[in-house]
Amino acid sequence: MATLATSIFRYRDFRLYQIARLCAVLAAQIESVAIGWQVYELTGSALALGYTGLSQFVPFLLFSLLGGQVADRYDRRRILALCQGVMMVCSLLLLSFTLGHFQDVRFVYGILVLFGTARAFYAPAGSALTPYLVPKEELTRAVAVNSITWQVATISGPALGGLLYGWLGGKGVYTTSASLCALTIVWILSLKVRTGSASSEPISLKTLVAGLRFVRQKRMLLGSLTLDLFAVLLGGAVALLPIYARDVLHTGPWGLGLLRSAPAVGAAVVAVLLAFRPLGGHAGWKMFIAVAIFGAATLVFGVSTSLPLSLAALAIGGAADMVSVVVRHTLELVSTPDDMRGRVSAVNLMCIGASNELGEFRAGSLAEALGAVHAVVIGAVGTLVVVGLWAWLFPELRNVDRLESAAHKPPLPEPDATESAPSV
Numbered sequence: 005m006a007t008l009a010t011s012i013f014r015y016r017d018f019r020l021y022q023i024a025r026l027c028a029v030l031a032a033q034i035e036s037v038a039i040g041w042q043v044y045e046l047t048g049s050a051l052a053l054g055y056t057g058l059s060q061f062v063p064f065l066l067f068s069l070l071g072g073q074v075a076d077r078y079d080r081r082r083i084l085a086l087c088q089g090v091m092m093v094c095s096l097l098l099l100s101f102t103l104g105h106f107q108d109v110r111f112v113y114g115i116l117v118l119f120g121t122a123r124a125f126y127a128p129a130g131s132a133l134t135p136y137l138v139p140k141e142e143l144t145r146a147v148a149v150n151s152i153t154w155q156v157a158t159i160s161g162p163a164l165g166g167l168l169y170g171w172l173g174g175k176g177v178y179t180t181s182a183s184l185c186a187l188t189i190v191w192i193l194s195l196k197v198r199t200g201s202a203s204s205e206p207i208s209l210k211t212l213v214a215g216l217r218f219v220r221q222k223r224m225l226l227g228s229l230t231l232d233l234f235a236v237l238l239g240g241a242v243a244l245l246p247i248y249a250r251d252v253l254h255t256g257p258w259g260l261g262l263l264r265s266a267p268a269v270g271a272a273v274v275a276v277l278l279a280f281r282p283l284g285g286h287a288g289w290k291m292f293i294a295v296a297i298f299g300a301a302t303l304v305f306g307v308s309t310s311l312p313l314s315l316a317a318l319a320i321g322g323a324a325d326m327v328s329v330v331v332r333h334t335l336e337l338v339s340t341p342d343d344m345r346g347r348v349s350a351v352n353l354m355c356i357g358a359s360n361e362l363g364e365f366r367a368g369s370l371a372e373a374l375g376a377v378h379a380v381v382i383g384a385v386g387t388l389v390v391v392g393l394w395a396w397l398f399p400e401l402r403n404v405d406r407l408e409s410a411a412h413k414p415p416l417p418e419p420d421a422t423e424s425a426p427s428v
Contacts, residue, residue: 033161072350215347227398267322288404306380
């Protein structure tokens, strides 16, 4: 079984891409800790912290569709390298902000707008590159390994950022982040993979919204994207974790750290299991069951007054969400032609961003009116209702069997022997 899980690493470019992803996500995660701490230290305002997220989300939302179009027209490796270069510049600008002892946080917001813009082009290109790194039959395992890399960086990055900030201050964090961005560029440019024939359509409003039209016409894909969208929109409780840590579970900052890590731990465990043993048959039903478990786990968390039970519920919710992520992303990859992958990935990423940001707003506004516990419980029940409704509305998704055969599409170009052969 270990041989099955590790066999995917015999593909040279896939190995290099995982190293690049690890460096890139670590850079962003350790940087986020320093930014949050500095902004709060300078302003003492929770609203100012909210603006750090908004500064990144607005340009991401505005430019994601364009980023998908660019990913379909140009070399995705070069797009990734260029975007990482912009992110490295952002780290260096934050370093200058720290060394210059500046006090105006609007400078930080401006840098984050630039970072969010780069992310809008980076994310679709990175997502659309994966099918060219492994054969089609390995896509499910590749998605799981991608998720493992992400979760490892998401779990370790904030901890590393906190240690670096406590030891060396902001200058140490931003220097490390810039260095990781530089390493990411090196690894990405080392890839030999060819991304095939890019779309030759000129960039226009018609081509920008082509991804939206494609998703609307593919009911299986539409169902998977919107199921996840509404599940996270209604069931997301991340924004309320500080309230739970202080007022419900009475744990303090250390407990908040555990609560924030718990979903990623559960997701990482499932990602590892899926790398060893892919989902197999009845994938559609498994996605619905996983989202239902996510809703039920959120409900348990909402009413829990025990820290161990709350951690277990969040971990189970994260594990279930990972199953949904793997099914959704694999369906996206196998059902989308290459000249549309960037744009369809952009639609997926817009759904993820919208569900996370709007979900936090929903939870916060409802908690303001009814209290945190009621907000989480109502959202969890809403998630369970959506699961039942979507299972009825989207039989195409419900009846998906094996992910690899969910949709027929022309085969990808065969990799060169040097790209697919094991490295010595």
